[in-house]
Amino acid sequence: MELPEVEVMRRDLDRDVVGRKIATAEVRPSKNAMRTIRRHDKRKDFTSRLAGHKISKTDRRGKYVLLSLDSGDVLVVHFGMSGQFLRGNKRTALPAHTQVVLTFNQGGDLRFVDPRTFGEMFVTASDELGKVKELQHLAIDPLDHVFTWQAFGNTLAEHATKLKPLLMDQKFISGLGNIYSDEVLFHAGLRYDRMSDSLSSQEVRRLYRAIQETLQDAIRFRGTTLDDEAYVDLFGKPGEYQNELKVYGRTGQPCRRCRSPIVMVKLSGRSAYLCPQCQS
């Protein structure tokens, strides 16, 4: 799950669970459930800080969702590859790989489901958020209004590395993963292996605009749901942006702009998709 899916989920949560009071919090009995709350030593350290408290607001930082509680604590959530929230109630069976269940005083429950357990949840005091290493090191969020193209260009030039890995580096810019880095680079007309310090100011501006427009579009289409990685929203509904993808997963299919076949290359173990005609 990358920035657009996380943002769609945050908006769903904002509409549907803010204002609700958590009656009970359960970390499921499996070993994997302990992996989900790996920063806590015991289930109780986690659950006792949730039960009895109201969810007061939602925030997003990069690929993290923050749920603030009226106690002053914050529930921090990272979805990893396969993590997601699903709304349910006591009549609906828990899906396989449900790791955590929050039950509300009225209005069903909220399940955190994560088969591959790369996702994670933890509770921390809001004034300790600044001490959480991952959040501390997180770079600027591309949808934040302080993300300007001048600042972006300066940081780009400070690195001498290939564009794609840099765009996926959360310490450089937060929120892009494998899918959207490829889509952004296509929209910018730039290759995955262009060196970050080789861009003209026109290319920097193109890349900057491509980041914002691609992410906004993907949010508008409620995220990308691929066959193998079945992302769905809070209510189980898939996104629509997979129909808008220009390069990701389209090996051999004609480029939507120039009709030449899309190519997949391996870049240090990860796949990168591009149109060799449109990107340079």
Added chain:
DNA sequence: GTTTAACCCTGCACGC
């Protein structure tokens, strides 16, 4: 500083 590979984990596609 940059680059690569390995690791965590499960489900699925594939070939034999």
Added chain:
DNA sequence: TGCGTGCAGGGTTAAA
């Protein structure tokens, strides 16, 4: 049919 193998990916970490 059924098994083993490889791959997918977000992020961290160690090593080159």
